[in-house]
Amino acid sequence: MTEPAFLVLAAVTVIGSIMALEARDLVYGAVALGVAFLGMAGLFILLDASYVAAFQIAVYIGAVVILILFTVMLVGPAKGEAQMELKRVSLLAAVLVATLIGMGGALASAAAFPGSDVCGGSCDIQSLSRTLLIDYGTQLELLSLVLAAAVIGALTLAKAEKKT
Amino acid sequence: MEALTSFFGVSAILLGIGIYGLATKRSAIRILFAVELIYNAANLNIIAFARLRNPPIVTGQVIVLFSIALAAMEAAVGLAIIIVAFRLNNEIDLRKLTRLKG
Numbered sequence: 001m002t003e004p005a006f007l008v009l010a011a012v013t014v015i016g017s018i019m020a021l022e023a024r025d026l027v028y029g030a031v032a033l034g035v036a037f038l039g040m041a042g043l044f045i046l047l048d049a050s051y052v053a054a055f056q057i058a059v060y061i062g063a064v065v066i067l068i069l070f071t072v073m074l075v076g077p078a079k080g081e082a083q084m085e086l087k088r089v090s091l092l093a094a095v096l097v098a099t100l101i102g103m104g105g106a107l108a109s110a111a112a113f114p115g116s117d118v119c120g121g122s123c124d125i126q127s128l129s130r131t132l133l134i135d136y137g138t139q140l141e142l143l144s145l146v147l148a149a150a151v152i153g154a155l156t157l158a159k160a161e162k163k164t
Numbered sequence: 165m166e167a168l169t170s171f172f173g174v175s176a177i178l179l180g181i182g183i184y185g186l187a188t189k190r191s192a193i194r195i196l197f198a199v200e201l202i203y204n205a206a207n208l209n210i211i212a213f214a215r216l217r218n219p220p221i222v223t224g225q226v227i228v229l230f231s232i233a234l235a236a237m238e239a240a241v242g243l244a245i246i247i248v249a250f251r252l253n254n255e256i257d258l259r260k261l262t263r264l265k266g
Contacts, residue, residue, distance in 0.1 A: 017201050
C-alpha cells in the first residue's frame, strides 16, 4: 500500500495534525484540524470504508470544526497579524489543494487497479446498513438518546452561567 | 495484505502527536484538538484491523460510526465547559485554572 495516494493522504493527515497543535493562531489551528480530518477521511476511503468517510466529513468538518471555530471566536483573544495573512492563506490553500488531489488520486487508483485488493461483498454499503440497523439497532437508538442528552446538557451548561 | 500495516504507522504517529499535545499544550482548546486526534488514531486503527481480517468484517465500521458520534458529543460538552470556564475566570490556560485544587 505504498502507493502515492496513501503517501499523500498520510502526509496531509500528519502535517495537518501537527499544524493544528503548533499553529500560532487558534483559528488556523482549527482549520488545520479540519484538513487533518479530511486526510483521515481519504484514508478511510482507501480502506474501503467510504460511508465512514462521508460520516467523518459530515460530523467532524461539518459540526466539530465549526463548533471549535465559534468557541475560538467567543473565547480566544483577537490577535491581528495582518501582514502574515496572505502567506498563511496561500499555504492553507496549497494544503487544501493537495488534499483534493490526494483524494482524486485515491479514487483514480481504486478504479485503475480493479481486483488487486478489493474488499468484495463483505464490506459494501448494504451489509454495513444491515449490521448497523438490525444487529446494532438498540445501540443506535441508545446512542441517539445519549447524543440528545449531551447536546441538551451542553446547552444548559453554556447558558446557565449567563444570568449570574 | 500485510501492506495494510502502514495504516497502523499513521495511527501510531497520530497517537504520538496527540499525546504530545496533551502533555505540552496549555490552552484548553488545543488540548481538545489533541483529544480529537487521539480519537481519530483509534478510529483508523479499528477500521484497519477490521479490514485486515480475512474475510473483512463491517462491525469495525459500525463501531467507528458510534465512536465518531461519541467524539462529536464529547467535543460539544467540552466546548461548553470551556465557555463556562472562560466566563468564570477569563482564562482558558489550564495551568492557571487551579481553583479546584483546594
